[in-house]
Amino acid sequence: MPRAAAIIRAGGLVAFPTETVYGLGANAFDAPAVARIFEAKGRPTFDPLIVHIADRADLIHLFTEAALADPRIKLLADAFWPGALTIVAAARHEVPGLVRAGLETVGVRLPRHETALALIRAAGTPIAAPSANRFGRLSPTTADHVLEQLDGRIDAVLLGDATEIGVESSVIALDADGPARLLRHGGIPLEELARVLADHGGIVAAAPTAQPGVPLQAPGMTESHYAPIVPxxxxxxxxxxxxxxxxxxxxxxxxxxxxxxxxxxxxxxxxxxxxxxxxxxxxxxxxxxxxxxxxxxxxxxxxxxxxxxxxxxxxxxxxxxxxxxxxxxxxxxxxx
CATH class of the missing domain: 3.40.50 (Rossmann fold)
Structure with a gap:
């Protein structure tokens, strides 16, 4: 772990297990390091990244003061963190534009996996991490899957067992006005999110895709994604x-x-x-x-x-x- 954390601090890329899928991580506040994620994956820059934290106190470095005043953040964090939920809200200006795909928002998750949490703590910084695969291809649930697609493109892989949940996190957007919006189905079912938010404006499902070339509101919203090489x-x-x-x-x-x-x-x-x-x-x-x-x-x-x-x-x-x-x-x- 010390070596992997040193790689993150030095601007390198480390793949690591989470409870959802394997992530490809870089220091979330190091723009050149974040750019290496896009290069390694062949990922378009209109697709934002999710920032992973190890403590809810780290939200003050990522969300604006106004966003943090939204009671739904605490409500959702109490119910589902640590776990497979990403919360999208207004971002502080310190969050690199590449992480946000130029949007005014950023997605944040507190994972449940001990290896992921240990890496974030040891690195001493929030870690931006999409899935550790080539863009648009099958998501990795084992270290071997990571190496099949990214060997030679990244600096290290932290070994772990196959991921527990096996699909990516659910992504929910909290707008300043109006109900919460589900941007991506994932490890937390819509029904559970609706139950928690029932007395706080509820939740609606967003459009499943965005227009070509327009920044996506969340990862995994392109019409074509998660695909094997064989059709x-x-x-x-x-x-x-x-x-x-x-x-x-x-x-x-x-x-x-x-x-x-x-x-x-x-x-x-x-x-x-x-x-x-x-x-x-x-x-x-x-x-x-x-x-x-x-x-x-x-x-x-x-x-x-x-x-x-x-x-x-x-x-x-x-x-x-x-x-x-x-x-x-x-x-x-x-x-x-």
Missing amino acids: LILAATEFPAGVTACALLAPDRATLTHLEGLAVAAGATVHASVALSEALDPVTAAAHLFERLHELEAALIHRAVPAARIIAAPYPEGGLGSAIADRLRRAAATPQ
Whole structure:
């Protein structure tokens, strides 16, 4: 840990585990270091970063005094921090513009993972950290996933177990007037956020994407995101026409069996198949979503199957399932 913290203080990049996915961190107040994140990931500068802190007292360095007067910050922090919630509010001018993508706001999260917290404390600074992957590709839930995409591009990786939650944090914006807005589905379901905010203006879901080239309000809002190299197609009721070789992903065992039947009836060769859980279980499914997609991608690439596709059954909405459904929709939106 001392070596990783020294790298952060010196302007370097360190990948580290959190309870959601692995993050790629730099000193949040070191603009050149933050620029290295964008370079390593191939990330467009209109996509803001989330700043990770180890103590709620650090908010005074990131949010304006007016933003901190909003009682919803304490309400949400009491309910969900440390944990998988990012709060977006008005930023202090000291927060580099690159972190904010030029916006007047910044997203902040206090993670629950002990390794992440130890790194932030040892570095002595809030750490800006998106997911530790190439932009738009599958999120990393293991150190091996990080190295597959970023080896040679970053300075260090802190080793840890596979991430617990498996999908990114939920992102909620607190505007000066009006209800809170959910900018990204994630590890805290919308229903839980709505319960906490019911007596404080409630919460609405924001538009899922932004216009091309316009700064995003939060990470993960591009139409195409979280995508494997092998094209992914969502198949709700019918097997996609023209697909002759594939790997299959389904929410549960029963749905996978049905999807396998559709593939066989269509004459497609199934090279690999997996259910996210035996019975429908969003917690287990979220924890394994990106891991299973990495496995299916690797299986098809290893076999060098021409024109292969990953065929996925949509995940039911509601609770944590909404975050899973969101990731699959965005993965499927990548141009074929």
